[in-house]
Amino acid sequence: MPRLLIVEDESALRRALTINLKARSYEVEGVGTGASALRAAAANPPDLVIVDLGLPDLDGADVIAGLRGWSQVPIIVLSARDSQAQKVRALDLGADDYVTKPFGMDELVARVRAALRRADVQDLAVGPLVTTPSFTLDLAAKRAVRNGAEVRLTPTEWHLVEALVRHPGTLVSGAQLLAEVWGPGYEKETNYLRVYFAQLRRKLEDSPGRPRHFITEPGVGYRFEP
Amino acid sequence: MPRLLIVEDESALRRALTINLKARSYEVEGVGTGASALRAAAANPPDLVIVDLGLPDLDGADVIAGLRGWSQVPIIVLSARDSQAQKVRALDLGADDYVTKPFGMDELVARVRAALRRADVQDLAVGPLVTTPSFTLDLAAKRAVRNGAEVRLTPTEWHLVEALVRHPGTLVSGAQLLAEVWGPGYEKETNYLRVYFAQLRRKLEDSPGRPRHFITEPGVGYRFEP
DNA sequence: GAGCCCCGTCAAGGACGCGTCAAGGTCGGC
DNA sequence: GCCGACCTTGACGCGTCCTTGACGGGGCTC
Numbered sequence: 001m002p003r004l005l006i007v008e009d010e011s012a013l014r015r016a017l018t019i020n021l022k023a024r025s026y027e028v029e030g031v032g033t034g035a036s037a038l039r040a041a042a043a044n045p046p047d048l049v050i051v052d053l054g055l056p057d058l059d060g061a062d063v064i065a066g067l068r069g070w071s072q073v074p075i076i077v078l079s080a081r082d083s084q085a086q087k088v089r090a091l092d093l094g095a096d097d098y099v100t101k102p103f104g105m106d107e108l109v110a111r112v113r114a115a116l117r118r119a120d121v122q123d124l125a126v127g128p129l130v131t132t133p134s135f136t137l138d139l140a141a142k143r144a145v146r147n148g149a150e151v152r153l154t155p156t157e158w159h160l161v162e163a164l165v166r167h168p169g170t171l172v173s174g175a176q177l178l179a180e181v182w183g184p185g186y187e188k189e190t191n192y193l194r195v196y197f198a199q200l201r202r203k204l205e206d207s208p209g210r211p212r213h214f215i216t217e218p219g220v221g222y223r224f225e226p
Numbered sequence: 227m228p229r230l231l232i233v234e235d236e237s238a239l240r241r242a243l244t245i246n247l248k249a250r251s252y253e254v255e256g257v258g259t260g261a262s263a264l265r266a267a268a269a270n271p272p273d274l275v276i277v278d279l280g281l282p283d284l285d286g287a288d289v290i291a292g293l294r295g296w297s298q299v300p301i302i303v304l305s306a307r308d309s310q311a312q313k314v315r316a317l318d319l320g321a322d323d324y325v326t327k328p329f330g331m332d333e334l335v336a337r338v339r340a341a342l343r344r345a346d347v348q349d350l351a352v353g354p355l356v357t358t359p360s361f362t363l364d365l366a367a368k369r370a371v372r373n374g375a376e377v378r379l380t381p382t383e384w385h386l387v388e389a390l391v392r393h394p395g396t397l398v399s400g401a402q403l404l405a406e407v408w409g410p411g412y413e414k415e416t417n418y419l420r421v422y423f424a425q426l427r428r429k430l431e432d433s434p435g436r437p438r439h440f441i442t443e444p445g446v447g448y449r450f451e452p
Numbered sequence: 453g454a455g456c457c458c459c460g461t462c463a464a465g466g467a468c469g470c471g472t473c474a475a476g477g478t479c480g481g482c
Numbered sequence: 483g484c485c486g487a488c489c490t491t492g493a494c495g496c497g498t499c500c501t502t503g504a505c506g507g508g509g510c511t512c
Contacts, residue, residue: 416469416470419470420469420470420471420472421471421472423470423471424470424471424472424473427471435471442470442471444469444470445468445469445470
């Protein structure tokens, strides 16, 4: 479980980040000032640091320089959109990546994962890779591979796969899948599920007629078997 | 790949310099004393030397004099702001350029490049290079080369390339690209992406009709394939 | 064993997204 | 003030994807 250190003075945003990353089972420590960030990093070295460039005491760039003095830990910078110069300087000082505010949570998580992967840190948190004997799915990169060849999935197919794969081994009701992929109000359109699961099985299963991974539980819903 | 020798007693700064210059694929050797600097330069002549004037054993000026006794290697001096006299003396002794502390990394890199160019050292190591079988991109220097010829990209094209290339192999959503290049509020202007990717492909791809590096994932976003 | 329900399959239509081209419009340099 | 480079915007054709309907089969109930 990788440790993250978040340096962000705005407490609302810090809280939101902490909660969201903890929900993805990272270990998270949040601080509000540059000085405490350097102290915290020294006391308990994190696997990755997220730094806001606009801090009250030190400049975010000073934090990066301070860390880079002794540590190779990956650093992701949060920056306002209009501070191009600051951003460049942060990268020059040794930041690994940056995210422009405002940003989506999933985007930030994707960068965190990528940075940890580059740094060769074991990222056990909801790995983007889903593997079965028949195929491999990379949910983050939206890539599917079967027998060494890439398989193209349409957006709706991806959405459906994601909704199902998030609960491996357990059963998901048809209504739940419909509501998640097509939105509330589509709970009755079980047709969609039939059509799309047929396509998914044709694209991913070894013998679409006898699916081994996308399994129908008659009268109840569907189940993903890794 | 030019070799740089860094002479700096403050270990945090020495490390920061080393890491940052290595990141630009220079070969870097760092030492902390004037004596070891002269020894290192004699053992393995560098293409450029960066010297801090405030050293514990020898004065930085002595290092310059020691080098100039037998070598024309370019020398860049790091000096505190208030030591004007020291600075002049260093230049008199044969230093080529100086940078006043505190300095930005990009400034130092610029001087390094300039000094190497003046010294006619092949400076191939210009920053983060992105290479594909069809073309080469130098994001730092904003240069694109295809089939040996330089290709001009407009500012927006560079911005878009940068936003995409930062995640090689993985998918970037259209909204994300739009927000990063054109700013928040432009997430719906998918027109821009179509127009600009068409231009990029025409400028960089071998067969723009069948792009191999700037790939569209229909309904989702775009992907850069190195 | 007949009827019903649920599921899988197939095909056709229409909608949507993408690539392409071309025409204004804006900004900065000469 | 003119010219060129660049950005924005609209229109059009094409291909893909989503939706929808019909059909058939298997299992369960009666």
